[in-house]
Amino acid sequence: MPEISETGLSKDEIETPALLIDLDALERNINKMADYFSKVEASLRPHAKTHKTPIIAHKQIKVGAIGVCCQKLSEAEVMVASGIDDVLITNEVVNPSKIKRLVSLSKHGRIIVAVDDLEIAKATSETAVKTGVKQDVVIEVNVGLNRCGVEPGKPTVEFAKKLLKLKGLNLVGLLGYEGSFFNISDFEERKKAANARNKLLIETRDLLEDAGITVEIVSAGATGTYNITGEYPGITEIEAGSYVFMDTTYTRLAGLDFEYALTLLTTVISRPALERAVVDAGLKEVTKEFGMPQVKDVEGATLQSLSEEHGTLRLEKTVDLKIGDKIELIPSHCCTTVNLHDKYYCLRDGVVEAVWNIAARGKIR
Helix, strand or coil, X not given: CCCHHHCCCEHHHCCXXXXXXXXXXXXXXXXXXXHHHCCCCCEECCECCCCCCHHHHHHHHHCCCCCXXXXXXXXXXXXXXXXXXXXXXXXXXXXXXXXXXXXXXCCCCEEEEEECCHHHHHHXXXXXXXXXXXXXXXXXXCCCXXXXXXXXXXXXXXXXXXXXXXXXXXXXXXXCCCCXXXXXXXXXXXXXXXXXXXXXXXXXXXXXXXXXXXXXXXXXXXXXXXXXXXCCCCCCEECCCHHHCCCCCHHHCCCCCCCCCEEEEEEEEEEEECCEEEECCCCCCCCCCXXXXXXXXXXXXXXXXXXXXXXXXXXXXXXXXXXXXXXXXXXXXXXXXXXXXXXXXXXXXXXXXXXEECCCCXXXX
């Protein structure tokens, strides 16, 4: 639990490294996305793998989200324990012990899980029957990401017919992640690429319905395609996650008008040369798989490298940074950075209003 004394601290009083949330920016991002989905037919089911924190999920649901997505069963358990009763697990659950946890969790809310394998589906059905529940499932369709999923079209229809024979399962629809298209900044080009994959998903839905199979859910989308896939006819829900915080990777994509709400506060611990400074944040505090984090509001300062516990800044000669000064870094990937931390310091007007535990941090099973 956070120390009570941390609430009310000014930003400069926070010990570093520390993960910060700008509450005003967070709330504007949540409301902006909610406003968009109030005007289209699809619903928002935000991905909790980004923030991993129940209070943020509840804020999203309060303004219109229909539930949340989770990538792992243990994340879903955290969300359900917080009172969220509609969760889509956008991943396969295959271990026998995990299947038992899954169907037990379904006694406490609507838990939907992705499937793409008949033997796993059978095992899930058998466990569900023994547990006395009907487990909701969606078929994950490989629309081109080439990760998990049944091939679109007839293979998915044949798979669906087999699922319908399993007494412990309730087939509710399809899931197809078209991808974030980080490499396509131009909105129209990204729209063309995303809709080519969305077309495969909806054509598959049509084939299911032609075969007399009811399709309640067609789930897809991400922050990078929310306003593309969110308007594609037949898609019923969008799985955007990163929009709550944003990061430098997503902001390179045209058409995403959200604010940076997440930063890493770090302290200058050395100024060994005029053109170099070192801060107390490294790879154990911020990730770089999508590129180096960006230095916030310090013109002429660039993060040059990260080691385990150090970040090295390249400075123009005019930059006045002293040992003890605190700066903020904007992550290039908010989701993986969050998972390195235990808590957020939530600020409004430069003062800590709340400290939130990242309850699903490390929930990888």
